Amino acid sequence: MDLLLQQLVDGVAAGAIYGALALALVLVYRASHTINFAQGEMALLGAYLSWQFVAFGLPLLAALAVSVLACAVLGMGIERVLIRPLAKRNQHLPMIITTLGLMIALNAVIAWVWGHQTREVPPVLGQGAVEVAGAALSRQDLVIIATVLGGAIALAAFFRFTRTGLFMRATVGDTESARLSGVRTGRMLSVGWGLAGGIGAIAGTLIAPELFLQPGMMAPVLIYAFAAATLGGLDSPLGAIVGGIIVGLAENIAGTYVPWIGSEFKQGLALAIILVVLLLRPAGLFGSRKVVRV
Amino acid sequence: MTTQLDEQTERADAPEPAAPPRAPRITPVEWLRTPRPPLRLSRPVSLALGAAGVVALAIVPFVNPSWINLHVALVLIFAIVAMGLNLLVGMGGQVSLGHAAFFAVGAYTTAVVGAAGVPAVATLPLAGAVAFAIGWLFGIPALRLQGLQLGLVTLALALVTPPAIRQLDEITRGSRGIGIDGDPPAGVPLDQDQWVYLLALLVFVLAWVVTARMARGRIGRAFVAIRDAELVAETLGVAVQRTKVRLFATSAAYAGVGGGLYAMLLEFIGPENFGLTLSISFITMIVVGGIATVPGAVLGAAFVQAVPAIAGEIDPAAAGFTYGVVLLLFVFFVPFGLIGVIRGALAPLVDRVPWLRPRRLR
Numbered sequence: 001m002d003l004l005l006q007q008l009v010d011g012v013a014a015g016a017i018y019g020a021l022a023l024a025l026v027l028v029y030r031a032s033h034t035i036n037f038a039q040g041e042m043a044l045l046g047a048y049l050s051w052q053f054v055a056f057g058l059p060l061l062a063a064l065a066v067s068v069l070a071c072a073v074l075g076m077g078i079e080r081v082l083i084r085p086l087a088k089r090n091q092h093l094p095m096i097i098t099t100l101g102l103m104i105a106l107n108a109v110i111a112w113v114w115g116h117q118t119r120e121v122p123p124v125l126g127q128g129a130v131e132v133a134g135a136a137l138s139r140q141d142l143v144i145i146a147t148v149l150g151g152a153i154a155l156a157a158f159f160r161f162t163r164t165g166l167f168m169r170a171t172v173g174d175t176e177s178a179r180l181s182g183v184r185t186g187r188m189l190s191v192g193w194g195l196a197g198g199i200g201a202i203a204g205t206l207i208a209p210e211l212f213l214q215p216g217m218m219a220p221v222l223i224y225a226f227a228a229a230t231l232g233g234l235d236s237p238l239g240a241i242v243g244g245i246i247v248g249l250a251e252n253i254a255g256t257y258v259p260w261i262g263s264e265f266k267q268g269l270a271l272a273i274i275l276v277v278l279l280l281r282p283a284g285l286f287g288s289r290k291v292v293r294v
Numbered sequence: 295m296t297t298q299l300d301e302q303t304e305r306a307d308a309p310e311p312a313a314p315p316r317a318p319r320i321t322p323v324e325w326l327r328t329p330r331p332p333l334r335l336s337r338p339v340s341l342a343l344g345a346a347g348v349v350a351l352a353i354v355p356f357v358n359p360s361w362i363n364l365h366v367a368l369v370l371i372f373a374i375v376a377m378g379l380n381l382l383v384g385m386g387g388q389v390s391l392g393h394a395a396f397f398a399v400g401a402y403t404t405a406v407v408g409a410a411g412v413p414a415v416a417t418l419p420l421a422g423a424v425a426f427a428i429g430w431l432f433g434i435p436a437l438r439l440q441g442l443q444l445g446l447v448t449l450a451l452a453l454v455t456p457p458a459i460r461q462l463d464e465i466t467r468g469s470r471g472i473g474i475d476g477d478p479p480a481g482v483p484l485d486q487d488q489w490v491y492l493l494a495l496l497v498f499v500l501a502w503v504v505t506a507r508m509a510r511g512r513i514g515r516a517f518v519a520i521r522d523a524e525l526v527a528e529t530l531g532v533a534v535q536r537t538k539v540r541l542f543a544t545s546a547a548y549a550g551v552g553g554g555l556y557a558m559l560l561e562f563i564g565p566e567n568f569g570l571t572l573s574i575s576f577i578t579m580i581v582v583g584g585i586a587t588v589p590g591a592v593l594g595a596a597f598v599q600a601v602p603a604i605a606g607e608i609d610p611a612a613a614g615f616t617y618g619v620v621l622l623l624f625v626f627f628v629p630f631g632l633i634g635v636i637r638g639a640l641a642p643l644v645d646r647v648p649w650l651r652p653r654r655l656r
Contacts, residue, residue, distance in 0.1 A: 101618045222453075223450050
């Protein structure tokens with residue numbers, strides 16, 4: 001029983017990170033109708049920037065803030081320079097190839113600048129664990145869960161109560177009408193990418209102490225985030241978080257109780273989840289259905 | 295320095311000479327972005343060119359040291375995979391970012407069946423068949439999805455491939471890797487690299503002919519119809535789902551045969567050979583060469599084999615960086631690939647020399 005409880009707690013903590021990254025994917029999908037395959041590498045860059053600023057002597061939270069800002073600017077730049085010209089022409093294959101190119105180029109740059117040896121990003125509240133109903137929860141996990149929940153609520157409030165949030169929703173819902181009503185739709189798309197970049201940087205920095213920071217760190221996380229975003233529905237922010245937590249739970253429980261999957265092959269589970277969801281319910285749990293007319 | 299600047303401003307101020315009333319001028323970037331039809335060469339000319347090419351390639355292994363054979367053979371092998379991927383992406387409009395998985399399936403089939411005592415040549419069709427079957431099974435669910443989601447699933451497939459190989463330890467020997475006997479059968483007086491090279495050349499020529507015929511025939515038109523207007527194709531009697539799955543499986547079979555040859559050439563493979571980078575280099579090949587063209591696959595394969603080797607001398611990470619940047623540059627500036635550039639450069643020549651063209655176009 002204790003083992004199960006422990007797995008549940010670990011699953012929620014891991015799932016919160018997958019949810020955060022899935023949220024970034026969803027924001028980009030809503031803005032540009034593409035999947036940002038480079039999202040994992042942008043999160044990785046965020047983690048490295050945090051590490052670098054800590055190494056320069058900044059306190060961790062300040063380093064995190066700088067890195068979030070940098071990644072947000074990077075996201076907006078990518079949208080403006082690379083994605084918008086393609087999105088205007090509605091070219092899907094070139095957009096996929098562009099984000100793929102970004103993914104591999106970013107990863108190479110990171111490996112080039114920081115090398116392949118692992119770095120240690122300090123946990124936010126230091127080492128140690130907290131006891132929760134008989135299960136040990138590391139302080140870092142606690143921070144992760146709190147940050148992701150707090151961030152999700154803040155984001156929901158942003159969409160619900162602010163002008164920019166309203167404009168963003170309008171842009172996503174019906175770009176042309178929003179533009180005619182005076183919304184600067186292009187800027188709203190950039191804000192979507194910027195938010196995604198910033199959220200990615202937070203997710204990367206928070207997960208880094210647990211995974212050891214090195215250039216291959218994000219690939220497995222990215223695949224769980226894909227699964228989470230697919231499960232939640234690619235255009236639903238709430239779905240991303242819920243999907244992330246479900247995937248985190250499934251991954252931890254399957255890894256512990258299904259001996260063949262073990263710790264090595266848990267990524268295969270993510271692929272299976274993606275396939276099954278797309279087969280049974282292509283719009284995911286919370287996504288909106290698409291209707292095709294000719 | 296100042297004089298130079300002055301000269302330039304002066305030139306900019308001078309009135310433009312009146313443009314001749316001929317074809318409108320276009321910038322080099324616009325020239326690169328122009329879509330172009332294939333060069334239509336007359337049959338004898340294209341046959342002669344093809345034969346000359348094959349003969350030239352067949353001479354290579356007998357005059358060059360084995361490391362050159364290795365590189366050229368890799369280009370041929372990658373070109374086979376790229377032709378298959380090009381069928382899928384270019385003609386079928388379906389994206390696969392996970393062809394390294396089928397390449398791995400082929401390579402491991404050759405390795406495992408070869409170790410069981412089957413002669414190497416016989417393992418190649420088997421490698422293709424196993425990849426075809428797995429491509430079929432994977433395609434049935436995956437091809438219900440449109441471009442973006444298919445990209446997602448296949449990228450996940452590419453990421454899962456190395457862990458899956460490690461997990462299937464009993465068959466694949468996991469991270470320890472597996473050795474393959476790529477030697478020619480007894481009585482063939484060739485070195486191992488020459489033998490695999492010639493085998494790859496044979497498969498390459500076969501793949502070229504089959505692909506070109508398929509693209510031009512009934513099935514190719516069905517692919518294009520599905521790519522351009524799926525619902526219309528369906529109302530015209532194309533069995534959309536079945537055609538898509540068949541196309542996916544066929545392109546997986548190309549990758550499988552390529553993987554088999556790759557295993558025979560290297561004689562040792564492990565999970566690290568089949569990572570995401572490989573899948574992305576397959577995509578790079580067709581983007582760089584030119585999507586939906588057969589010769590483009592060859593150009594792309596040559597590019598992918600040559601450039602990272604050069605960039606890798608600067609820094610190991612430079613190869614990955616080059617792939618990424620090249621993908622971006624081609625998407626934006628050369629969307630029709632190297633083949634588009636070559637067509638643009640050669641079209642005036644073909645226009646001027648009448649006997650290069652088919653009779654009815656002269």
